[in-house]
Amino acid sequence: MLLSAVIFLPLLGAILIALARHILGESGLKWIALIVTLLTFAVSLSLYTGFDATTHEMQFKEQRPWIAGLGISYHLGIDGISLWLVLLTTFLTPLCVLAAWNSIEKGTSGFMSSLLMLETAMIGVFCALDLFLFYVFWEAMLIPMYLLIGIWGGHRRIYATIKFVLYTMAGSALMLVGILYLYFQNDNTFNLMTLYGRTLSHQNLLFLAFFIAFAIKVPLFPFHTWLPDAHVEAPTVGSVILAGVLLKMGTYGIVRFCLPLFPEGTAAYTPLIVTLSVIGIIYGALVAMVQPDLKKLVAYSSVSHLGFVVLGLFALNHQGVQGGILQMINHGLSTGALFLLVGMIYERRHTHMIADFGGLSKQMPIFAVFFMIVTLSSIGLPGLNGFVGEFMILLGGFMSDSFSKVYVIIAATGVIFAAVYMLWMFQRVMFGKLDNPKNQTLTDLSLREIVVLVPIVVFIVWIGIYPKTFLSRMEQSVSQVLRQSRSTAAVKAAAPAIVLDTTTKEAKEVDE
């Protein structure tokens, strides 16, 4: 019941807010949203404390029939991979509510209900173990996000929001066909756990059907064009959620479905995907470098960072996959924080063009400190979270036998580019002369804004110094994903003798 509670608490809150629209004032609604999201976070913490790190099995499982006539069940569970994404979601949402406290100009109840419905759908995606249920949450996420960007966004919000919805829907249309095909190929089951045990046919096509949906969401080059538009037009909170959690739904999908279900497809497409992600890393970084707009810069840096994540996942070894998953969390924290910071000066100056700023550090020292920490985390300075993730990904890439080291060498230059565009941006915004009169009257961060940023910074440092807290809990689950993505490929590759061989190897691994 714990997972259901975490998933549906926000939905209850959303309904409560919608109903209380006329009874309570604006601030009352905001307080409800804050209390509900904090409560959700509190409940989700018991997932962390109750989590058993010694097994790869799904935990906190719930399963009961839902639409019996179609073989669909309400089936939830989390492992060490989804645990962190659920926590990331429940952690960021209350911060978003706080960050949006003063910036909603119209329709507070609609805004907060959308945000809470979005939280429900996102957590649902990370917990669903039934393919149909997963698809329902995956699609249900679209509507609240569509409203958030479309109603509370910038000037070109309508274009951006429709582009976002159409891109995602086009991708997920094929995934739906793939899900149905899987269902009938495997004795009519949507149960992911059952499917894990099977060797599936037509893996290459199925892999593509799923992967395209995920690649659009990640977004992997060349499917990334919706992202800058969506980010620039979205309200601050929309950007935070988009960068922090929504993009991870794509990479999570790859880990949860593509790698373990379709090892053959994975093997077949790894060269292509790795090429695309390396292009994404370099291209995203180069384009970010020339952006005059802060939000666009951060958006393109996301393309670059998520290229790293995909690269790590397809390294198909411990370091790579763990690094990829850790980097998902890192990116959620640091890019989320970057968007929050950009939102904070946007609230004061109503612009996010870099040229409008300069010398802010003199006027807003506290802001500058936070901005500095987050910038360094995004660059990957040792001691902060970004370094750990990127280092593990590159290490995994070098050790990987699924692609050549040349890719990794090229990708590594992306780290340098990141330093260039981030530090250059920081310099132009924070240092130099404070010559724009509008900037001379800026006020520094309020207590509310500091409260929003401090928790994120705590985790940025925590992961940077002691990532073991996070890695140890995903260890078993990552091994399981790797076993699945390897063993079936081996079965296919040669005679049964090798199967025995792999099983003994597995046994040995367990012994160790």
Next chain:
Amino acid sequence: MTINWQLLMPELIIILTFIIVTIFDLFDSLQKTLTALVTIVGCAIALYVSIDMLSLGMEGTEFSNMIQVDKYSLFFNIIFLVSTILIVLISMNYLGREDKRQGEYYLLILLATLGMMLMASGNELIVIFLGLELMSLSLYVLAGYFRRSMVSSEAGMKYLLLGAFASGFFLYGIALIYGGAGTTSIPQIASTLTAGAKSPLLLAGMFLLVVGFGFKVALVPFHQWAPDVYEGAPTSIAAFISAGPKAAGFAALLRIFMEALQNLQSEWIVSITILAALTMTVGNLVAIAQRNIKRMLAYSSIAHAGYVLVGLAAANKDGISSAMFYLLVYCVMNIGAFGVVILARTEDGESLMISDYAGLGFKKPLLALFMTVMLLSLAGFPPTAGFVGKFYIFRSAVEAGQIWLVIIGAINTAISAFYYLRVVVAMYMREPEAELDFLAYPRLLIIALTLAAIGVVLIGILPSYFLSPAQISTFL
């Protein structure tokens, strides 16, 4: 020979209601809205009886096997009666209290409903044809109900001419099938066909039936009448035409093709598949270009006929029950969307542009929320009934191996999201341009619309209650 009247209860109740409404209509001193209320009560009783019969499992044939009352026909009765009740509810304030001729409006709706019920329970091509004509003739008159209005008369005329054409095709098809099989009874045609011999007469007859039905349920390329008629006809009648009669057409189509002509499956399945793909794609693509909301809904309803046809193209048990379930869901959500079009209109009452809806979300939040639910359901977003319906249809088609058709259908779903969401964009994301005039909505209508909206969401979350009746109600 005794007739088991119990089997025909729903039909009899409708006929009785018809008589009562006729009598009420004779007295000018009576309030005209009373006729509407009587119609609703009559339909509600018939609905209750149908549901009761369905749960009791009453089945049988009557009138020398001309009428076949089974779970299938009873399930369709539910669709027709729910649609009719909703239509009467939205008509009440659309026509206003003043209109002296309201009586005949409701009488014609009742007649059309009776025709639909006959089509669903017809066990004989002739009975189906009679039902079809009873329904169509009533609809021709209803489409031209606003005599003073040029567009309404044009709509009525156009509908009559093209509809008569379609009936001609249909009847000719029946004649040829009779020539080939020597009978017009559905079970007998089926048993003749098992004997082998695919005569060219039968094949020709079958394709003529496809054309006839194609006109009636507006499949591409036989759809041209639909947008003009929807645009010109009274909005409530456009909603009516798009719902019940379409379901009735499919009821007969499914029964004829899956029962009588099942052994010719290899002959018709390709053409049905192509028609389904064409109907979905053309309907959705052309809908994107529409600026008038009634025309947009017309093309959207064409596209939805395509989705239902995917169920027939699957040609299995799930295909039929998914088509049935989808038709039920589709009728509710489509009438719901038309209901909002009726309630919110510009001053002159005509030419409803999508841009007129700008700002509705903040002026009339409840109405806009209701419209949003219906549109999202039409677009097939979870957790709405439209999503479950589409999913079930696609599922049955994948089961039958029609992967390509499902891919086309799934891509169409993404295309359709574009134009449905455009209305949502207008309602919530644009500044108002035109002043909309709102009809005062009666309490009954609010209840009906709220029930419909809650129903659409509830069916989306807990579909089993409606899904299992559909699954046990096929004739296969």
